[in-house]
Amino acid sequence: MPLAHECMSNSNYSCTACGNITSKWAGRCEACGEWNSISEDTGLSQGPTKTSLGRSRGLFIPLNNLKSTDKPLQRIKCDLDELDRVLGGGLVPSSAILVGGDPGIGKSTLLLQAAAKFAINGLKTLYLSGEEASSQVKLRAKRLELEESPIQLGSDTNLRNILTTLEKEKPDLAIIDSIQTIWSDKVESAPGTVSQVRAAAHELTSFAKRSNTSIVLVGHVTKEGQIAGPRVVEHMVDTVLYFEGERGNQFRILRSVKNRFGPADEIGVFEMTGLGLQQVINPSALFLSSRGAPSAGSCVFAGIEGTRPLLVEIQALVSPTPLSQPRRSVIGWDSNRLAMILAVLEARCEIQFSGLDVYLNVAGGLKISEPAADLAVAAALISARENIIIPESYVFFGEVSLSGAIRSVGKMENRLKEAEKLGFKQAEGPKNIQSVEDSNLEVFENLDLLSFVNKLVDDTKKQTLGT
Numbered sequence: 304m305p306l307a308h309e310c311m312s313n314s315n316y317s318c319t320a321c322g323n324i325t326s327k328w329a330g331r332c333e334a335c336g337e338w339n340s341i342s343e344d345t346g347l348s349q350g351p352t353k354t355s356l357g358r359s360r361g362l363f364i365p366l367n368n369l370k371s372t373d374k375p376l377q378r379i380k381c382d383l384d385e386l387d388r389v390l391g392g393g394l395v396p397s398s399a400i401l402v403g404g405d406p407g408i409g410k411s412t413l414l415l416q417a418a419a420k421f422a423i424n425g426l427k428t429l430y431l432s433g434e435e436a437s438s439q440v441k442l443r444a445k446r447l448e449l450e451e452s453p454i455q456l457g458s459d460t461n462l463r464n465i466l467t468t469l470e471k472e473k474p475d476l477a478i479i480d481s482i483q484t485i486w487s488d489k490v491e492s493a494p495g496t497v498s499q500v501r502a503a504a505h506e507l508t509s510f511a512k513r514s515n516t517s518i519v520l521v522g523h524v525t526k527e528g529q530i531a532g533p534r535v536v537e538h539m540v541d542t543v544l545y546f547e548g549e550r551g552n553q554f555r556i557l558r559s560v561k562n563r564f565g566p567a568d569e570i571g572v573f574e575m576t577g578l579g580l581q582q583v584i585n586p587s588a589l590f591l592s593s594r595g596a597p598s599a600g601s602c603v604f605a606g607i608e609g610t611r612p613l614l615v616e617i618q619a620l621v622s623p624t625p626l627s628q629p630r631r632s633v634i635g636w637d638s639n640r641l642a643m644i645l646a647v648l649e650a651r652c653e654i655q656f657s658g659l660d661v662y663l664n665v666a667g668g669l670k671i672s673e674p675a676a677d678l679a680v681a682a683a684l685i686s687a688r689e690n691i692i693i694p695e696s697y698v699f700f701g702e703v704s705l706s707g708a709i710r711s712v713g714k715m716e717n718r719l720k721e722a723e724k725l726g727f728k729q730a731e732g733p734k735n736i737q738s739v740e741d742s743n744l745e746v747f748e749n750l751d752l753l754s755f756v757n758k759l760v761d762d763t764k765k766q767t768l769g770t
Contacts, residue, residue: 316341317497342492378564379475381420385572385582386413388611389544389557391565394421394476396515398564399508401482401537403522404546409555410521413546413573413580414478415444419452426475431457431465433484447579460494462487462503466510474516479507481521482536504536537561548575549668554589555580556669559609568672569609587614587725590667597695600687604679605698605718605730606671612714612721614698616666617676619683624660635665636676644680644703651707652756654688675712677703678731678755685756693759696728707752709733719744731755 323334378393485503486494572586678701
């Protein structure tokens with residue numbers, strides 16, 4: 304007679320909208336509230352067998368018994384230095400990489416260029432597209448002048464066929480564009496659903512780990528800017544990269560959100576041209592190259608993205624509003640952080656922004672997340688509010704606390720060196736900025752936001768009277 308647990312179903316149900324997993328079907332998802340979004344998931348494994356149990360006896364090895372003769376982590380570099388930087392120094396064998404970005408941002412273009420570079424350097428590279436035919440991919444390669452590259456192109460969406468081909472070809476690098484188009488016949492749901500994406504990512508990642516093949520998966524992005532599909536896919540892979548940028552802007556930012564083999568939050572800067580994406584060696588100079596004459600509401604922030612110092616322009620506009628609820632519009636920065644800076648300016652410095660619309664923009668399409676931009680944002684807001692022009696030789700950085708104190712930030716020496724290299728003369732920062740050695744910049748330390756605002760207004764007025 305069968306046991307009770309053998310009669311029970313092993314099926315799970317998941318929401319195709321949010322990925323929430325439940326043990327039974329329901330008409331409405333309890334997590335996100337969507338109707339008719341619950342579908343059944345078929346398990347990828349039926350449990351341990353006698354064969355697998357026999358194999359698992361040698362699964363664990365004591366750490367002190369590991370041989371020192373094991374091969375060290377070896378990275379494979381291509382000629383795209385910006386891509387190598389984001390990957391942590393190059394491509395790691397047997398790694399799984401997820402690349403996400405808005406439609407049309409240039410993901411396929413970048414990966415085709417990278418595939419050509421790796422293939423030229425001797426790697427057996429497969430580029431498999433589930434969205435385009437091989438002839439269409441070849442047209443793009445011809446436009447990028449890569450038609451002579453030793454890349455093998457393919458077009459298929461069946462996961463079984465893809466894995467069979469990978470097992471047969473044994474490539475060094477395989478690019479799957481995109482994971483949302485791949486479907487498995489073991490899962491009874493449409494391609495692109497949460498179940499299919501999770502199953503395909505699991506199988507491809509497992510293949511990368513048991514072989515010596517690096518897998519690159521391309522993922523679509525939702526309206527909220529997150530990679531479509533369950534977040535568990537991001538946990539499966541070793542590296543998650545986001546491709547950022549505005550369509551009307553030629554700059555593209557490749558950002559490392561997760562990297563098991565290198566630093567996270569590292570960025571690579573590219574410029575979209577007629578021949579594809581060209582890497583930018585000095586992004587600070589490029590971001591500041593289009594800066595016009597000094598004007599009210601504009602200042603330069605000396606930031607750090609990953610391990611790279613980066614100087615960008617912060618722009619602010621403050622204007623009266625006829626609305627009962629003033630606008631607070633932010634591009635490239637955290638809107639909650641802007642609300643906090645406005646509250647500190649009103650509470651600690653008695654500068655009112657009620658009845659005024661506030662617009663803040665990070666020039667060049669870059670997105671900044673570090674708190675060190677607080678002081679530069681405050682300077683831009685004061686400049687726009689009081690209609691004063693900040694000298695173009697100044698840079699700013701420092702974190703503002705709720706008490707109004709200006710707190711120290713990391714890597715100040717790198718920030719000052721980058722500013723000095725680009726011709727800046729003065730730097731406003733936290734109280735220990737003067738402890739930085741080997742800097743020829745004139746540095747000014749600030750203990751709190753009130754003294755910084757008073758000094759900023761006085762200095763600009765003196766310079767205006769002097770001129």
